[in-house]
Amino acid sequence: MISTKCISIQLSLLFVLVNSLSIPNHIVSNSPIQNNNETHLKENQFQLEIENIIRPAFEVPKASLPVGWDPNILSQEPFPDWLRSFTGLTEWPGLDPPYIPLDFIDFNSIPNFEPYNQGICPGTRDSCSFDCYKCVEPDDILSCDKLSQTFDDGPSPATPKLLDHLTHKTTFFTLGVNVVRYPEIYRRARDSGHLMGSHTYSHKFLPSLTNEEIIAQIEWSIWAQNATGNHIPKWWRPPYGGIDNRIRSISRQFGLQAVLWDYDSFDWQLLSNQRTEQQVLDDARRWKSQSNNPRGLILEHDGALQTVNVGIGVNEILGSDQKKVSECVGGVDYGRVFNLSIKSI
Numbered sequence: 001m002i003s004t005k006c007i008s009i010q011l012s013l014l015f016v017l018v019n020s021l022s023i024p025n026h027i028v029s030n031s032p033i034q035n036n037n038e039t040h041l042k043e044n045q046f047q048l049e050i051e052n053i054i055r056p057a058f059e060v061p062k063a064s065l066p067v068g069w070d071p072n073i074l075s076q077e078p079f080p081d082w083l084r085s086f087t088g089l090t091e092w093p094g095l096d097p098p099y100i101p102l103d104f105i106d107f108n109s110i111p112n113f114e115p116y117n118q119g120i121c122p123g124t125r126d127s128c129s130f131d132c133y134k135c136v137e138p139d140d141i142l143s144c145d146k147l148s149q150t151f152d153d154g155p156s157p158a159t160p161k162l163l164d165h166l167t168h169k170t171t172f173f174t175l176g177v178n179v180v181r182y183p184e185i186y187r188r189a190r191d192s193g194h195l196m197g198s199h200t201y202s203h204k205f206l207p208s209l210t211n212e213e214i215i216a217q218i219e220w221s222i223w224a225q226n227a228t229g230n231h232i233p234k235w236w237r238p239p240y241g242g243i244d245n246r247i248r249s250i251s252r253q254f255g256l257q258a259v260l261w262d263y264d265s266f267d268w269q270l271l272s273n274q275r276t277e278q279q280v281l282d283d284a285r286r287w288k289s290q291s292n293n294p295r296g297l298i299l300e301h302d303g304a305l306q307t308v309n310v311g312i313g314v315n316e317i318l319g320s321d322q323k324k325v326s327e328c329v330g331g332v333d334y335g336r337v338f339n340l341s342i343k344s345i
């Protein structure tokens, strides 16, 4: 049982966290990504994108559900009392979490860039869209000084197999709906020393949403991780790379920093036979062989057995000399870790 005092502890800690947001002074500027992968935008291509304004900078699964999504699974993590009194709800939301107002969110500071649907890009790059123009801001994490895997869309029933085989500590960007459906798997990954980040609550394409809907996606993912893992995430990855300065402005108010990627395994295409395991592994070998000290963040998924299997293969190719995102940038693992003994007061 968690007392009312604990609710105020949790909320005040969240407020402290937001006020203590610090932004590392590394990373890249507001410019197209400079790397060697196949989605690299050369300057002339970039100009072409501006003139034609249409297609996203890279291929993404459009308007689809999370990798490996199964609609028939119920939440297993109990809905905590502190969340019940705070939200008025009695159970974890489904794919459309309700917006719950929060005192510390300053709507006036959110820039007024128009929402856009996936694949229909804004006419200018003023909003610094990553999915449209591969635009990044100084506090976005784009790469790593060690070529390292990252896994999105879990936890899932396939995740334990990955945990059994990984030979390094990695980063999981988890979906709130899956965190509360597979809380034991989430805690196992956390207890194994992996970094648990947020991938929003239910994997919507954020640029198409209202400010309130974006807040709902972030707040519920944080609450799912807090209730299940007793921590608040510091690192998050927007689904489909869908982020612009309207969304950054909101996520920063939660103390979150966006983590993108510079290599895409396209492992989700294994599920529709658009890609073979061999192709994914060949890419990993090529990325590794580009330098004596290969660097980068690879986008992978632990939502399905096929993507987990290839992830194990990629681990065998890259070896154990990989980093968690927090290690890549010399940062903390979490925005806050709650002491269980405080919770029982």
Ligand SMILES: [Zn+2]
Pocket: 066, 067, 152, 153, 199, 203, 239, 240
């Ligand atoms: Zn995803």
